[in-house]
Amino acid sequence: MEALRRAANVTKDIIDEVITKKLDVKSLSSASNRTICLADFGCAVGPNTFTSLQSLDIVKKKYLSQFPNEPMPEFQVFFNDQPSNDFNTLFRSLPPDREYFAAGVPGSFHGRVFPKSSLHVVQSNYALHWLSKIPESLVDKNSPAWNKGKIHYAGASDEVLKAYGERWAEDLNNFLNARAEEIVPGGMVIVIMPSIPDGMPYSELANGLLYSSFESTLLDMSKRVCQ
Numbered sequence: 582m583e584a585l586r587r588a589a590n591v592t593k594d595i596i597d598e599v600i601t602k603k604l605d606v607k608s609l610s611s612a613s614n615r616t617i618c619l620a621d622f623g624c625a626v627g628p629n630t631f632t633s634l635q636s637l638d639i640v641k642k643k644y645l646s647q648f649p650n651e652p653m654p655e656f657q658v659f660f661n662d663q664p665s666n667d668f669n670t671l672f673r674s675l676p677p678d679r680e681y682f683a684a685g686v687p688g689s690f691h692g693r694v695f696p697k698s699s700l701h702v703v704q705s706n707y708a709l710h711w712l713s714k715i716p717e718s719l720v721d722k723n724s725p726a727w728n729k730g731k732i733h734y735a736g737a738s739d740e741v742l743k744a745y746g747e748r749w750a751e752d753l754n755n756f757l758n759a760r761a762e763e764i765v766p767g768g769m770v771i772v773i774m775p776s777i778p779d780g781m782p783y784s785e786l787a788n789g790l791l792y793s794s795f796e797s798t799l800l801d802m803s804k805r806v807c808q
């Protein structure tokens with residue numbers, strides 16, 4: 582979680598630049614009865630979701646710099662995650678001095694969770710790489726992508742990589758199609774997610790090493806159970 586917080590600080594400048602250059606806060610606000618709606622997709626239980634709501638502060642800063650004598654619009658922030666997320670913990674840790682109205686919205690971000698044209702700024706931090714489900718071919722003994730004895734794609738065959746890649750491409754497509762319906766014209770979608778340098782072997786990634794060690798532990802455990 583500390584790593585995610587540090588990463589959020591790194592991305593702040595980029596988000597600041599994009600919102601400052603591209604978001605027309607004034608027209609969004611006047612077209613929506615002076616309420617700006619933001620949504621954080623894959624919020625978890627906090628506290629990162631609050632510090633990572635950088636877009637809200639930047640939108641406010643932009644509005645103030647452009648219209649110093651006008652009253653600030655009101656802000657509504659929706660926190661989305663799967664229904665199994667612990668929203669009670671999230672609500673209990675909402676900052677008491679927050680300057681926005683908060684609501685939780687359960688449901689998979691791979692489908693629609695908001696009405697049409699109802700969001701102005703969408704942010705998703707470190708969540709979009711979560712797949713909607715295991716690619717079926719990985720668990721099919723007759724498939725060339727059967728990932729026997731593994732729980733990840735680090736060190737796996739090209740067929741396994743392809744199966745994971747195809748699942749993610751379809752998930753991303755579903756996410757973008759749903760947000761395209763939910764966001765107002767002129768709104769903005771900000772996605773922050775992990776990536777790797779071109780050509781880096783998956784087996785050398787920090788996550789690859791981590792999952793390989795889980796993998797050998799799970800295999801040991803399953804061997805003991807089967808003995």
Ligand SMILES: C[S@@+](CC[C@H](N)C(=O)[O-])C[C@H]1O[C@@H](n2cnc3c(N)ncnc32)[C@H](O)[C@@H]1O
Binds near residue numbers: 633
């Ligand atoms: C690594 S956490 C990131 C949490 C937070 N955004 C942050 O920056 O610390 C990923 C979150 O995405 C959520 N998530 C994964 N798939 C999801 C989906 N299809 N719909 C909604 N939330 C999802 C998970 O439940 C988890 O809470």
